[in-house]
Amino acid sequence: MMQSTSFGPGNQGQQVGHNYGTINAEFHLPPERPETPPKPFATIPFSRDPDFVDRGDILEQIDKRCAEPAGRVALVGLGGVGKSQLAIEFAHRIAAAQPDTWVFWVHAGTQARVEEGFRAIADAVKLPGRNQPKAGIPQLVHSWLSNERNGGWIMILDSADDRDTFFSPIGDDARNKRPFAMYLPQSRNGSILITTRDKDLASRLTGRRQNTIDVGPMTQTDALTLLEKKLGLLPDPDIATDLVQALDLVPLAIGQAAAYIQARAPRSSLEKYLAEFRENERKRSRLLGYDGGDLRRDGGASNAVLTTWTISFDHIRSERPSAADLLSLMSFFDRQGIPGWVLKPSRTAKDTTRTRSLDGAGERDSDDGRSAADSNTDDGTDDNIDGEFEDNVARLRDYCLIVPDETGDEFEMHGLVQLSIRRWLEAAGQQEMFKNQCIDRMASSFPTGEYENWATCRSLFAHAEVALRYRPSKVTAEAWATLLHNGGWYAWSQGRYDIAQQMLDEAMKVRGRKLGKEDMATLASTLIFALVLKDGGQWKEAEKLEVQVMETCKTKLGADHPFTLTSMHNLASTFWNQGRWLEAEELEVQVMETRKTKLGADHPSTLTSMHNLALIYMNQGRWDEAEKLEVQVMETRKTKLGADYLDTLTSMHNLASTFWNQGRWSEAEELEVQVMETRKTKLGADHPSTLTSMANLASTFWNQGRWSEAEELEVQVMETRKTKLGADHPDTLTSMANLASTFWNQGRWSEAEELEVQVMETRKTKLGADHPDTLTSMHNLAFTWKDQGRHSDALALMEDCAQARQRVLREEHPDTLSSLAAVERWSR
Structure with a gap:
């Protein structure tokens, strides 16, 4: 028989001895004591920033959208641009202006932090049931916030950068759990402000892209205001401006720099920081890695801007590796104007290590040159490649790491972001790989420097300049040399002689080491390098290289090979620059006749030789012969190339010069105006x-007595040449000499003399005492002295000039006859 024992007050203290049945017991926790609902308050974890800078109307935009029923708005931007600072300021303003409104701050970096934030809300409002063991805190908070009787509220979701935080199920049993996004209420009594780096996530959390506000770097004025608040009165506004610009106007970077300077004062200053920042990339990385601490940044967030951006890179790498690869490649381009067509991978790779000949440039007023260089363009595309590329671009745009231009064809990045990516790659051991990819892409995309390629060259040139700083691996050395060869060629065609010289010098050296000094690619780079030297007034250096190339070509290719003829043609042009017209004529006639035989009378290279021979005739005073050749070349070029083609314009220009020498000034003016306006365009x-x-x-104008018009143009040309070419460049000296002649005709003899003496002495040093241009200076200075009443000095100088011209030019040359006539008149 079963025994049973029941529990009751009478059996207290007794134990069950044997039990053969069921014991039912109920245990009840004591009921929760009712809590008095608190009055609304703010749970902002950060104090108000005394250095806060109001940035345009962003706070007004937030306020307006949060005032709407169930309003949602997201601040979207790169890490460090001040999204959280704006949110902190807005939260404090709401707390002060609307004391009956709850202000809840939730750090949204991870699911755990969001859960922690929701738990804090439950505690703040004293939600019943929140302390139950299996209390569903997200649901409890959602229900409370959705109840309009609980009053108004604003929730700030700060640093919501990971979509999995909001759109992956929460809890251990994923089948029965909802993502956190489902627990964000849409009740009319509340609004949500989000800060995020991810525009796509912002759109999903707010419902549409129109509810996002892009937060970029500061304006320069705001950046300077922030720096001044951090450091006090700025002693040198120009240095301060340069610094905030160097920091890309990013608030975190500016605050970081100010903290660094303050921590090291007085041994550090704005000027010293800027100088160190500009020194090299490694110094910049060290400075931007400084973590000075900030009370208004989350404890888990770095105050170093480079470290801050690494978070975004890591997100992208784990989520979409191909997008991270694209970002890595872009970090090695110039920060602006990065063309999408260069970034897009092609199905085929082309050999970009060889370039064939450059033909026919270097003569006065430049014929640009011709080449049969390998085409470096590839228009093959693939639907899968295109689709993946567009998806990658969209993801990088969502993270605010790249910004497209209005057409969407080109992109730009912040320079500091690029630096951060390169340091990130260096730490991962991948920097060299992506640098080499950039060099290969640019080498296969950058065309030769011919006129028809200028538009493409112009769009890519800034990236070629950046690539000049790189030192490639052995694998990409030839591609790098090809890029610099073509980039230098284009720079030369634009009159940018300094950067052209740097590029071509490197190309020539690399090709010489890799391929040999007698390789055609090396010779091509040497040839254009010599043209740059020549146009820069370094005629002796140019001549030395051109003789070297010419002799090598004769030996390797033969005397009538097109490349050999080009080298002879360029050497003749250098002789022309030096006033060695007989030597120039001998070479140019030889080149012209060979080209006529080998290529035909109307081939562009033949026309270039005829053009240069006409210039030599003109300088020898053989104007009829010059005119005959020039008209023939001009008409042929008009027919074959067009009236506004650059080579045609050069022919028109030189024909105008011949008219000028013949005193046919109206005809000269008509041609010159046409050429000048077309060249300007x-x-x-x-x-x-x-x-x-x-x-x-x-x-x-000068020859027509229109001296005021002449002076205006001459001053403009002289000043521009001084800036672009230097004060002692031959072309600048010609401008100064012409302006002196204008002063002389106006009776301004002191001003004329000052310029003429300066030009003559510089020409003696740079060109030599017997150079035709130096002799022209002597001739003109003698006339000035004569008009100043210095008859003896004038006669002595003119006699020296006449003797030199007889020796250098020839007895019957018009310039020689002019000097001799002056000596005869003044000796009477």
Whole structure:
């Protein structure tokens, strides 16, 4: 028989001895004591920032959207641009202006932090049931916030950068759990402000992209205000401006720099920081890695801007590796104007290590040159490649790491972001790989420097300049040399001689080491390098290289090979620059006749030789012969190339010069105006060829007695040449000499003398005492002295000039006859 024992007050203290049945017991926790609902307050974990800078109307935009029923708005931008600082300031303003409104701050970096934030809300409002063991805190908070009787509220979700935080199920049993996004209420009594780096996530959390506010770097004025608040009165506004610009106007970077300077004062200053920042990339990385601490940043967030951005990179790498690869590649380009077509991978790779000949440039007022260089363009595409590329671009845009231009065809990045990515790659051992990819892409995309390629060259040139700083591996050395060869060629065609010289010097050296000094690619780089030296007034250095190339070509290729003829042609042009017209004529006639035989009378290279021979005739005073050749070349070029082609313009320009020498000034002026205006449109107002047209037009005005018009043009040309070419460049000296002649005709003899003496002495040093240009300076200075009443000095100088011209030019040359006639008149 079963025994049973029941529990009751009478059996207290007794134990069950044997039990053969069921014991039922109920245990009840004591009921929760009712809690008095608190009055609304703010749970902002950060104090108000005394250095806060109000940035335009962003706070007003937030306020307006949060005032709407169930309003949601997201601040979207790169890490460190001040999204959280704006949210902190807004939260404090709401707390002060609307004391009956709850302000809840939730750090949204991870699911655990969001759960922690929701638990804090439950505690703040004293939610019943929150302390139950299996209390569903997200649901409890959602229900409370959705109840309009609980009053108004604003929730700030700060640093919501990971979509999995909001759109992956929460809890251990994923089948029965909802993602956190489902627990964000849409009740009319509340609004949500989100800060995030991810535009796509912002759109999903707010419901549409129109509810996002892009937060970029500061304006320069705001950046300077922030720096001044951090450091006090700025002693040198220019240095301060340069510094905030160097820091890309990013608030975190500016605050970081200010903290660094303050921590090291007085041994550090704005000027010292900027100098160190500009020194090299490694110094910049060290400075931007400084973590000075900030009370208004979450404890888990770094105050070093480079470390802050690493978070975004890591997100992208784990989520979409191909997008991270694209970002890595872009970090090695210039920060602006990165063309999408260069970034997009192609199905085929092309050999970009060889370039064939450059033909026919270097003569006065530049024929640009011809090449049969390998085409470096590849238009093959693939649907899968295109689709993946577009998806990668969209993801990088969502993270605010790249910004497209209005057409969507080009992108830009912050320079500090690029630096951060390169340091990130260096730490991962991948920097060299992506640098080499950049070099390969650029080498296969950058075309030769011929006129028809200028538009493409222009869009890529800034990236070629950046690549000049790289030192490639053995694998990409030839590709790098090809890029610099073509980049230097284009820079030369634009009159940018300094950067052209740097690029071509490197290309020539690398090709010489890798391929040999007698390889055609090496010779091609050497040839254009010599043209750059020549146009920069370094004629002796150019001649030395051109002789070397010419002799090598004769030996390897033969005397009538097109490349050999090009080298002879360029050497003849250098002789022309040096006033060695007989040597120039001998070479140019040989080249011209061979080209006529081998290529035909109307081949562009043959026309270039005829053009240069006409210039030699003109300088020898053989104007009829010069005119005959020039007209023939001009008409053929008009027919074959078009009236506004650069080579045609050069022919028109030189024919105008011949008219000028013949005193046919109206005809000269008509041609010169046409050439000048077309060159301004096609080349730009400060291109060397445009300046030459302006200078020659001024000379035509001078011969017509239109001295004020001549002076205006001459001053403009002279100042531009001083800036672009230098004060002692031969072209600058010609401008100064022409301006002196204008002063002389106006009776301004002291001003004329000052310029003429300066030009003559510089020419003696740079060109030599017997150079035709130096002799022209002597001739003109003698006339000035004569008009100043210094008859003895004038006669002695003119006699020296006449003797030198007889020796250097020839007895019957017009310039020689002019000097001899002056000596005869003044000796009476």
